Amino acid sequence: MPLQELLAKVENGDERSLRRLMDEHGALVYGVALRITGSEADAADIVQDVFIGLPEAVPLFDGGSFRGWLTVLVTRQAYMRLRSEERRRRLEAEVAPPRRARSHEAEVLSRHDLETAIAGLPDDLRVVFVLKEVEGLSHDEVATALGISVGLSRVRLFRARRELMDRLTQ
């Protein structure tokens, strides 16, 4: 079924079509939410919120990349949670920045090490790194999603890389 047809059914409240969208895009939404918030509980809540509100949000889809549009949608929800002071206080004790000996000249960077290092980045840097480098959004898309300039997106990506290098090579 073409995407536009599927989305039209979702907009009209068709349960099977919404389930199909969740099957096809649930992992994307959960992955973005989890990497941005660093919390499985928050990510699960965000996935629910995104899909519960999807039929009402679909008319706002501009017909470009649905994956990109959905990523922006979940990013905004996740970003709002990041700014919750209550959440920040709750996670403060949980986030322990990884520090392990490693020479990047001699070893290959492992996915596990990178996942751990990303989780320890400051919120503003982690969000940009996840969107740009993990999800493959452009700086234009990142800037739009976060309400920042393209230049600031580039600077934050650079600072994220700088911090990741420090964490992964010490």
Add this chain to the structure above:
Amino acid sequence: MKHPTEFQVSLFVDGDLPSAKGRELEEHFDVCDSCREYLEFLRELKAVARELDAPEPPDIADEVIRRRIAAGSA
């Protein structure tokens, strides 16, 4: 040329430098081990980031449908 800044190398990795500046950096990487090493780290970081797996999402479909029905909008 003198060493590029780390920010310039970051822009280079993303192809965000003007072409003339990019060529200048390429020439520098050919002769400077430390800058080339930094470049290679950033490239590796970029490649591994794209390989990260999407985590398995929780099964929330039934809950989403239930909440939509409860809200009277499904």
